[in-house]
Amino acid sequence: MTTRTGESTEAGQRLGLVGRLKNGNIELWANLIVLALVIGFVFWRGSGFAITIGTVFAIWAILTVSLNLVVGYTGLLSVGHIGFFGIGAYSVAILTSTTDYSLLRTQSIPTHEWPFFAALPVGIVLAGAVALVVGVVFNRFRDDVFVLVSFGFAIISFNLFLNAGAITRGAFGIHEVARPNIVGRTLDGELEYLIMALACLAIVSLVAWAIVTSSFGRVLTAIREDEQAAAVFGYRVTHYKLAIWVISAMMAAMAGGLFSSWTSFIDPNSFILLESILLVSIVILGGLATIWGSLLGAMTFVLLEEGMRFLPFIPDVYVGQARQVALGVLLVVLMLFRPQGLMGRYKL
Amino acid sequence: MRHQEVVGGHYEVQNPVVNIVFGLVVAGVVAWALFEILYPRLRGRFSRRSIQGAVGLAGILAGLYTGLLLVYPDNLHLLFGPVAGLAVGVAVALALREGLVRVTSSEDGPMATLVPAIIGLAVGAGAAAYIADRPESGLYLSWAVSCLLAGCVGLGLYRGLYVTLRNRARSPLIMLVASMGILLAISATITIVFESAPRPLPPAFGSGPIEFGGGNIKGFNFFTVGVSLAGFAGLLWLLQRTSFGRSVRAIGDDEDVSKVVGINTTVVIAIVFFIGAAFAAMAGILSGHDTAIQPRMGLLLLLKGWIASVVGGIGNLYGALLGGFALGMVEQFGIWDLAGEWKDVISFVVLILFLSFWPKGVLPRK
Amino acid sequence: MTQIPARDAERYALGTVGVSKNFGGVQALHRLSISIPRGQITCVIGPNGSGKSTLINILSGMLPLDSGMVIVDGEGLHVVHPYEMPDLGITRTFQDVRVFNQISVWDNIMVVLTRRKLLPALLERGKASQRERAEQALRDVGMWDKRNSLAEDLSYGQRKLLEMARAMALDASIYLFDEPFAGLFPQMLTRVKDIFKQLRARGKSILFITHNMDIVRELSDHLIVMDSGELLVEGDVDEVLARREVIEAYLGD
Numbered sequence: 025m026t027t028r029t030g031e032s033t034e035a036g037q038r039l040g041l042v043g044r045l046k047n048g049n050i051e052l053w054a055n056l057i058v059l060a061l062v063i064g065f066v067f068w069r070g071s072g073f074a075i076t077i078g079t080v081f082a083i084w085a086i087l088t089v090s091l092n093l094v095v096g097y098t099g100l101l102s103v104g105h106i107g108f109f110g111i112g113a114y115s116v117a118i119l120t121s122t123t124d125y126s127l128l129r130t131q132s133i134p135t136h137e138w139p140f141f142a143a144l145p146v147g148i149v150l151a152g153a154v155a156l157v158v159g160v161v162f163n164r165f166r167d168d169v170f171v172l173v174s175f176g177f178a179i180i181s182f183n184l185f186l187n188a189g190a191i192t193r194g195a196f197g198i199h200e201v202a203r204p205n206i207v208g209r210t211l212d213g214e215l216e217y218l219i220m221a222l223a224c225l226a227i228v229s230l231v232a233w234a235i236v237t238s239s240f241g242r243v244l245t246a247i248r249e250d251e252q253a254a255a256v257f258g259y260r261v262t263h264y265k266l267a268i269w270v271i272s273a274m275m276a277a278m279a280g281g282l283f284s285s286w287t288s289f290i291d292p293n294s295f296i297l298l299e300s301i302l303l304v305s306i307v308i309l310g311g312l313a314t315i316w317g318s319l320l321g322a323m324t325f326v327l328l329e330e331g332m333r334f335l336p337f338i339p340d341v342y343v344g345q346a347r348q349v350a351l352g353v354l355l356v357v358l359m360l361f362r363p364q365g366l367m368g369r370y371k372l
Numbered sequence: 373m374r375h376q377e378v379v380g381g382h383y384e385v386q387n388p389v390v391n392i393v394f395g396l397v398v399a400g401v402v403a404w405a406l407f408e409i410l411y412p413r414l415r416g417r418f419s420r421r422s423i424q425g426a427v428g429l430a431g432i433l434a435g436l437y438t439g440l441l442l443v444y445p446d447n448l449h450l451l452f453g454p455v456a457g458l459a460v461g462v463a464v465a466l467a468l469r470e471g472l473v474r475v476t477s478s479e480d481g482p483m484a485t486l487v488p489a490i491i492g493l494a495v496g497a498g499a500a501a502y503i504a505d506r507p508e509s510g511l512y513l514s515w516a517v518s519c520l521l522a523g524c525v526g527l528g529l530y531r532g533l534y535v536t537l538r539n540r541a542r543s544p545l546i547m548l549v550a551s552m553g554i555l556l557a558i559s560a561t562i563t564i565v566f567e568s569a570p571r572p573l574p575p576a577f578g579s580g581p582i583e584f585g586g587g588n589i590k591g592f593n594f595f596t597v598g599v600s601l602a603g604f605a606g607l608l609w610l611l612q613r614t615s616f617g618r619s620v621r622a623i624g625d626d627e628d629v630s631k632v633v634g635i636n637t638t639v640v641i642a643i644v645f646f647i648g649a650a651f652a653a654m655a656g657i658l659s660g661h662d663t664a665i666q667p668r669m670g671l672l673l674l675l676k677g678w679i680a681s682v683v684g685g686i687g688n689l690y691g692a693l694l695g696g697f698a699l700g701m702v703e704q705f706g707i708w709d710l711a712g713e714w715k716d717v718i719s720f721v722v723l724i725l726f727l728s729f730w731p732k733g734v735l736p737r738k
Numbered sequence: 739m740t741q742i743p744a745r746d747a748e749r750y751a752l753g754t755v756g757v758s759k760n761f762g763g764v765q766a767l768h769r770l771s772i773s774i775p776r777g778q779i780t781c782v783i784g785p786n787g788s789g790k791s792t793l794i795n796i797l798s799g800m801l802p803l804d805s806g807m808v809i810v811d812g813e814g815l816h817v818v819h820p821y822e823m824p825d826l827g828i829t830r831t832f833q834d835v836r837v838f839n840q841i842s843v844w845d846n847i848m849v850v851l852t853r854r855k856l857l858p859a860l861l862e863r864g865k866a867s868q869r870e871r872a873e874q875a876l877r878d879v880g881m882w883d884k885r886n887s888l889a890e891d892l893s894y895g896q897r898k899l900l901e902m903a904r905a906m907a908l909d910a911s912i913y914l915f916d917e918p919f920a921g922l923f924p925q926m927l928t929r930v931k932d933i934f935k936q937l938r939a940r941g942k943s944i945l946f947i948t949h950n951m952d953i954v955r956e957l958s959d960h961l962i963v964m965d966s967g968e969l970l971v972e973g974d975v976d977e978v979l980a981r982r983e984v985i986e987a988y989l990g991d
Contacts, residue, residue, distance in 0.1 A: 101545055101548070101549075161724060161728065164728065165727065167543075167544065167545065168544055168545065168548060169727060171545075171548060172675075172678055172679075172682070172723070172727075173720075173723065173724055173727060175675055175720075176720035176721075176723055176724055177720075179672075179675070179716050179717070179720055180716075180717050180720050180721070183713065183714065183716055183717045184717075186713070187713045187714060234860075235860065237863060238859065238860050238861065238862060238863055239848075239852035239853060239859040239860075239862040239863065239864065240856065240859040240860040240862075242841070242845050242848060242849055242852065243849060243852070243859060245838065245840070245841045245845070246838045246841065246845075246846075246849045248840075249837075249838035249839050249840055249841065250836050250837075250838055250839075252800055252820070252836075253832065253836045253837075253838070254838075254849070255800075255820040255821050256798050256799070256800060256820045256821075256823055256829075256830060257823070257824065257829070257849065257850045257904075257908060258821050258822075258823060258824035258825070258850075258854045258908075259821060259854060260821045260854075261821075263856060264856065267856050297671065297672075298556075298559075298668065298671075301552050301555070301556060302556070304549075304552065305549075305552065305553065305556065308549060338564070342563070342564045345560040345561075345563045345564045346560070346564065348556050348557070348559075348560035349556070349557045349560045349561055349564070351553075351556055351557075352552075352553040352554060352555070352556030352557030352558070352560065353553065353557050354553070355549060355550065355552065355553030355556065356533065356550050356553040356554060356557070359537060359541075359546050359549055359550040359553065360533075360536060360537060360540065360550075363540075363541075363542075363546055369840075370840050371542065371840065372542075372543055372545045372546050372549060
């Protein structure tokens with residue numbers, strides 16, 4: 025991390041692990057609790073559960089890491105990220121779907137039957153191009169106005185998915201999205217898919233790590249703190265903001281592609297505004313301006329749903345909603361007591 | 373609990389947890405508000421403890437009453453009648469007394485108090501009897517109950533969160549993220565309690581279509597327009613003509629200075645929160661009667677409100693009205709060429725255009 | 739264009755010709771023409787609201803000019819972009835101390851030392867030469883011990899020093915300091931004065947704003963007196979301070 029403070033780590037080394045825990049080191053506690061929960065749940069629910077939840081985690085984590093680049097490192101609170109996720113998901117779905125829609129009585133769209141690994145780059149590049157255009161328009165906005173227009177992007181993209189029926193089949197959704205195929209072997213098994221998703225997550229995390237530890241990442245944090253001052257020291261602020269915005273959008277599109285081929289069916293309901301707000305909440309929960317925090321946040325979010333099943337007064341249908349309540353309350357508590365999130369290095 | 377009905381005699385909520393929570397919120401809010409208002413005035417005459425006791429008792433009673441209202445929504449007209457009557461009576465008495473004092477141009481003791489009191493009492497009792505006599509008035513009373521409840525929840529959030537948050541917050545984004553948290557929690561709670569499917573509210577007056585200029589319009593829509601205009605006029609009067617409004621504007625300009633010159637900023641901001649929440653509830657009810665209610669209906673309405681204020685000019689009441697009206701028109705104009713499903717897109721495109729080229733809005737604040 | 743002294747790149751590092759700036763009807767600068775001698779310390783004085791900070795903001799490209807031009811090394815520029823400053827050899831500090839708050843002192847310095855272009859910056863992770871320069875800059879202002887603290891945790895004086903170190907880490911030839919002495923303890927004051935003298939000894943040109951006449955007398959070589967956005971007097975410090983209107987306006991009795 026570029027912004028680690030010396031004092032806390034030095035003091036920590038003097039105290040040792042137990043001492044730090046006793047001292048109420050929230051970061052350490054958060055790490056331990058989440059890891060213990062992961063292990064506990066996997067033993068309790070078995071490996072099938074671990075595989076499913078691992079895949080869900082990998083997809084969410086790619087999203088949170090990518091969004092943290094924008095929110096945590098650049099200070100732009102974007103609530104529109106789900107749009108790029110959707111672009112990736114729809115690109116892969118439309119290009120790889122094997123259903124012959126002309127046989128269906130509902131909306132018909134052409135079938136392309138591309139392989140997954142040909143469609144994914146198309147989705148990523150498309151998301152990047154859209155991000156470039158959107159970014160040029162959004163570049164002048166900051167703070168709460170940026171939040172408002174990013175809400176706008178989320179709603180506009182959702183409406184496009186829903187209403188551009190000739191391309192997306194609207195509310196009917198797209199079926200039979202292809203699974204990835206590596207050297208003649210289709211990844212039909214859940215375990216194989218998990219491995220691929222985790223590999224993608226590793227790539228995204230590595231790229232993100234390389235970005236934030238480079239001079240480029242340092243400049244981003246400077247821009248976040250004071251745009252004008254960063255400009256006077258020779259940085260073309262708009263270019264930097266645009267670049268990270270596009271990179272982040274492309275990562276989100278990658279998550280989208282994985283998501284649609286994993287579920288094999290998508291419709292606009294996966295890309296509603298609320299999901300986007302959830303996504304921002306997870307990023308803030310895990311911590312701003314830290315990649316590990318984003319991974320932890322995604323893991324917490326995935327586990328929360330399972331945790332809610334323990335509550336006796338919540339019917340199973342409403343577990344997702346209960347998780348949302350918990351997340352909302354957590355978010356408020358964090359804003360009160362720890363505005364940088366669990367592991368964060370940047371306070372809003 | 374999922375097949376029963378909501379407040380208003382047509383849907384019942386018999387979820388004890390919800391009733392208790394609402395009762396507690398109301399009790400807390402009433403106690404706090406009374407304490408905040410009464411304590412500075414009665415400090416000289418009574419001890420802090422006895423004021424707290426009295427206020428606590430009033431809060432508990434208010435909470436119990438709220439619980440009662442929620443438990444027996446069918447008999448809303450009976451339960452709410454006396455309170456409505458009391459309110460009408462007090463209002464009439466006050467108005468009469470004002471007039472009497474002005475006419476006799478002196479505060480000559482018992483006359484100025486007694487006569488209005490008796491007349492007020494009579495009118496209030498009449499109003500109470502009228503309401504209690506008509507079960508169908510339950511629906512309209514439920515509007516009042518909903519608005520008051522929403523106002524209390526808004527006040528509770530203000531006291532419980534806003535005050536603390538603002539003392540700690542270093543940027544407006546913290547408030548924004550906290551509001552997102554509240555939004556997530558509340559909308560999910562509503563989904564858990566009331567299901568996520570949209571459901572219509574019972575028909576109110578004027579729900580049938582009226583032919584107007586070659587098109588069919590619900591009479592209720594005229595009522596909606598009327599209510600929003602009346603609400604706007606009321607707010608305008610409140611802000612421009614009353615000392616409360618002057619305080620609000622002073623706080624808007626500079627809160628610290630307002631505190632120094634002796635405005636009780638806590639109470640004023642609390643009242644603003646209450647009014648805001650009550651108005652939001654009214655908007656929800658009206659749009660619910662127009663289409664249907666569902667847990668997530670709030671966010672988009674809220675965003676549209678935000679857009680309207682940006683388009684009209686932030687911090688300008690006329691601007692907000694103009695912006696809202698213009699936005700509504702633009703959304704509807706869009707229907708000529710495009711299908712209606714694009715209206716959200718149109719709103720946000722308008723927003724982005726305005727922010728890019730006309731960031732101060734149509735009626736900028738000075 | 740008859741006689742524009744600032745055009746003389748030999749003698750003057752920086753200057754303006756007929757620069758005007760309006761803020762919504764308020765004339766902050768009115769046809770201001772000044773020239774800042776090379777290798778000297780120039781001081782700008784004037785009452786509050788006389789346009790001193792606006793001048794620095796214009797010279798550093800943070801505000802666009804309404805009319806006139808800025809002259810850098812004898813070359814006239816009608817449009818100045820902030821991001822061109824390092825290329826023009828100009829660096830600055832701010833009146834309201836603008837360090838990068840939520841990053842470490844070390845990163846605050848490193849930011850100005852790294853590559854500006856996107857791709858090289860992405861591939862760069864801090865070369866040894868850059869680290870040496872950052873260390874030097876921090877040691878110069880006595881902040882080396884604080885290198886791992888967050889900038890927001892520093893005291894006001896330390897933040898001021900950090901800002902100065904950041905400006906100096908960028909190897910510029912022209913330094914613009916906006917009220918560098920305001921709100922400093924005597925000890926810090928001496929430190930900043932020393933920094934000024936060091937810079938002059940290395941042949942750098944300095945423009946700074948102050949309200950403290952003792953510092954003006956002690957440090958500056960060239961003095962610019964401004965009033966309501968216009969130039970009142972400009973010239974050698976002793977000459978200017980001897981003039982009647984300046985004495986009346988600033989030094990009183």
